[in-house]
Amino acid sequence: MKLTLRVWRQKNADADGAMSTYEVDGISPDMSFLEMLDTLNEELTLEGEDPVAFDHDCREGICGACSLVINGDAHGPERTTTCQLHMRSFKDGDTIDVEPWRAAAFPVVKDLVVDRTAFDRIIQAGGYVSVPTGSAPEAHATPVPKPDADLAFEHAECIGCGACVAACPNGAAMLFTSAKINHLNVLPQGAPERETRVLDMVAQMDDEGFGGCTLAGECATACPKGIPLSSITGMNKEWLRATAKGAGR
Amino acid sequence: MARTVWDSTVGKKTVMAVSGLIMLLYLVAHMLGNLKIYFGALEFNEYAHWLRTMGEPLLHYEWALWVVRVVLVVAVVAHAVSAYQLSRRDIKARPSKYVHKKARASYATRTMRWGGIILALFIVWHILDLTTGHVHSGGFEEGKPYQNVVDTFSTWYGNVIYIVAVLAVGLHIRHGFWSAAQTLGVGSRTRDRALKGLANVLALLLTIGFLAVPVGVMTGVVS
Incomplete structure (x- = not known):
């Protein structure tokens, strides 16, 4: 060719x-x-x-x-x-x-190389679970319902490439951030930090200068891992829930 | 890193969603009320008068109407200010355009900003035309809305302005209603089709309902 x-x-x-x-x-x-x-x-x-x-x-x-x-x-x-x-x-x-x-x-x-460390800082703001180290816990001690596990896996597929930001007419990182939040918030391991995670990660996302969501849907179309647009809806729901609980104060 | 609702992009979108839904509720009531014009001048003018005596004797004359007006003004201002601030932010977040251009998103999505500006301008004209009468084409008479409406839609520009605005409102609701559902976290994959359908039905019914008035005047059904 x-x-x-x-x-x-x-x-x-x-x-x-x-x-x-x-x-x-x-x-x-x-x-x-x-x-x-x-x-x-x-x-x-x-x-x-x-x-x-x-x-x-x-x-x-x-x-x-x-x-x-x-x-x-x-x-x-x-x-x-x-x-x-x-x-x-x-x-x-x-x-x-x-x-x-x-x-x-x-x-x-x-040239074609961009600095994507803004994503790292969003992860640092809450994209983790705090677990005590030491001996491995008993696997059956924390049951995870199958639909929750599937949902977590679907969002865990995000590889943080930034295609969602690149495709978004507003340069928004909503799909990335929502994938990371939903991945952990749906699991029992993520429950202790459920509220602070969503509030801190969204705040960091805003601080990095990403745009807002206008539901254009370009991110989900571009995502190589098929993270659905409904992921953002899930993040909004978590954010409203955490805000209503007064978790940010 | 605690934030208020107003400091967050997600929070500001919530303000937009709630204020948008308030305006949408009002539009449904407004559109249904408008259709009373097909029952003749007497009934339409009586209905318009009732809007002022609503809630009496518990409330004073026009109190209920003023409550509605205040709620609407708050909603419009909140909607417009958050839209402006979010748009500024969005444009700043994408400073350089791609050389290879591609049509992105649906028409309704792409026209939200301009549609909103058109609607804001229309609201000003609409109030000056049919509430205060400042820019009215005929001899504006308070308490005679039937004749005032007929006067407005007897001019070509009255029809053009109104029809453009109604089409803009339809497109705005088509994307806006579904978006509000996503912002408020009530959307889901199983509900997506229903929400999109509802958005389209609402947009279509409101467009047809609002267009029925100028069409009625133009065809002579309302005169």
């Missing part, structure tokens, strides 16, 4: 960026999108140019490191991570636009 790539190039966080056009040839439809970018980078390196910086790690769709807005879609046209997106999703001769996640809370570090 022969492709024309229009890639966002930006030297550093303070520099102005712009789209640069590159031609790549000899791309196999079985390559992943990242392997295609590797091919481009090898050529750029041989030509003595600066390779395109992009985030990647596990390359098997479970770590959440890879990003990229491809032709306007977070992680591209398929509902998966960019590392699991294959070039067979494109046609020979296509022009592909590659841009970084766009959000005030995700500043561009270089």
Whole structure:
């Protein structure tokens, strides 16, 4: 396959960026999108140019490191991570636009790499359970109803890639935050911190400069892990419950 | 890290949802009341007069009406201020646009902000036209709402302004009602279809109900 790539190039966080056009040839439809970018980078390196910086790690769709807005879609046209997106999703001769996640809370570090540590700080605000360490507890001591376990697992699937923020017209982190809150709030292990978790994580999310939710639904459409939009509804419910209980005071 | 409701994006959305639902309730009552115009001038004018004597003799003349007005003004201001502040925040949170543009979200969702501004302007015109009579086209007469309505919808611009606003209200409710349910945490996957359906039915009924009045005047049924 022969492709024309229009890639966002930006030297550093303070520099102005712009789209640069590159031609790549000899791309196999079985390559992943990242392997295609590797091919481009090898050529750029041989030509003595600066390779395109992009985030990647596990390359098997479970770590959440890879990003990229491809032709306007977070992680591209398929509902998966960019590392699991294959070039067979494109046609020979296509022009592909590659841009970084766009959000005030995700500043561009270089080219296609953005700083997603805002997510880490949201997790630090309450995305954990406090448990005493020591010997492993008896597994049957804390029964979890099957529907609750399923719900927790569904939300636990979130890999924190930030596609929801990238797709949101408001640069909101509601889907990420709600997935993390619902994951723990539905479980008995998360119960002691149920109220403070939702209040603190939502407060941190606001402090990071993410936008608000207008229920556009773009986040859930873009999510490679299929976190549903109803997750945000669940977070709102938890937030109202905790606020009504006066847990924030 | 305790926050008040007003300091939180989720809290401010709650304010929007509650104030929006108050206005929606009012719109349903307003629309049903409007339809009395089809029973003739006498009944419509009597109904309008009753709105002022509502609650008597327990309440004084127009007290009940003023309670409704105050609640509505509070709702409109709360809705508009939170919408403005949240919108400012949203725009700031996404400072750079994507080069590759894509039509995002539904039409009703994308037009919430402009629709809201159109509605705010319409409310001002609507009150000046049919409550105070300042911008009324004919000889405005207090206590004669039937004739006043006929006058307004006998002008082309009266019809245009009104119809645009009613269509905007329909679109606004279509997204707004369902969104309010999500914000208040009553939505769920099993209820989603029902809530979306209810939002569409409400939006459609209100649009048709409100449009019935200018259409009645234009077709000569109401004259």
